[in-house]
Amino acid sequence: MKRRDQRGLGLALTVAAVLLGGFWIARLPPARVSEAAVADAASGADVDATPGVDAGVDAGATAPDAELRRQFEAAVVLLNSQQHAQAASALHRVIERAPRLPEAHVNLGFAMLGLQRPALARNAFDNALVLKADQANAYYGLALAHESLGDLELALGAMRTYLHLGHAENEAHLRRARAAVWEWESQIAARRAASAPGR
Known part of the structure; x- marks a missing residue:
């Protein structure tokens, strides 16, 4: 019994998957951050490493924390609207103020992917994982x-x-x-x- 050559089907599936790759990057969700994480990162405290925990709004957030939160959210808006260069600049400013905020490093990584700078993206993702090893x-x-x-x-x-x-x-x-x-x-x-x- 003759076996059918499956290479054509494999090639077609691979090409389709590769074409969808660019679509994936455009639909990636930016990292979200809680008020408590912003406050902890701004103060230099360790960020909560429990996956899925959202501490909610910190009613006692200080004015600098609120400004940092505003800057972070503005960067997320830029990232969601595919303005990768502006998002990267905004995220660099957030990281200057809160270098221990893993979500900012993750979003910087996605901005770098959007700018087709995979080595810089890899570094940003690695930085996030140093800060929070279970940042999915x-x-x-x-x-x-x-x-x-x-x-x-x-x-x-x-x-x-x-x-x-x-x-x-x-x-x-x-x-x-x-x-x-x-x-x-x-x-x-x-x-x-x-x-x-x-x-």
């Missing part, structure tokens, strides 16, 4: 940065970590992450098969 969306962005830099093995590891930590994330983002894992596993397997002895 930092792993998502780190995976995209590694993919842009051509390292699918590291991209795959980061995206698997996102899926492990991101059980409370938006289902649409989880689906995109699973699709990326499938795509990268397929590409890695194809590369290994192509470089196997006897080919």
Whole structure:
């Protein structure tokens, strides 16, 4: 019995997945931050590392904290409207005031991805993970940065970590992450098969 050649189907699926990659970046949610995290980051205190915890509005926030919160939210608006250069500038100002705010580093990473600067994006995501090792969306962005830099093995590891930590994330983002894992596993397997002895 003859086996059908599945390479055409595999190629078509890979091309479709790659084309959707740019669409993913445009639809990424920026990191949100609580008032308590802003106050802690501005004061230099450790940021709460419990995933999914939103401390809500801090009624005792000081005026500098409120200004920092306003700057952060303005940067998020710029990022959501695809104004990546302006968002990056605004986020640099936030990070100058609150260098221990992991959400600001994550959003800076997404701004750098939008500017097609994957090495700078990778650094921003790494900085966020130093501050908060379980910042799920930092792993998502780190995976995209590694993919842009051509390292699918590291991209795959980061995206698997996102899926492990991101059980409370938006289902649409989880689906995109699973699709990326499938795509990268397929590409890695194809590369290994192509470089196997006897080919």
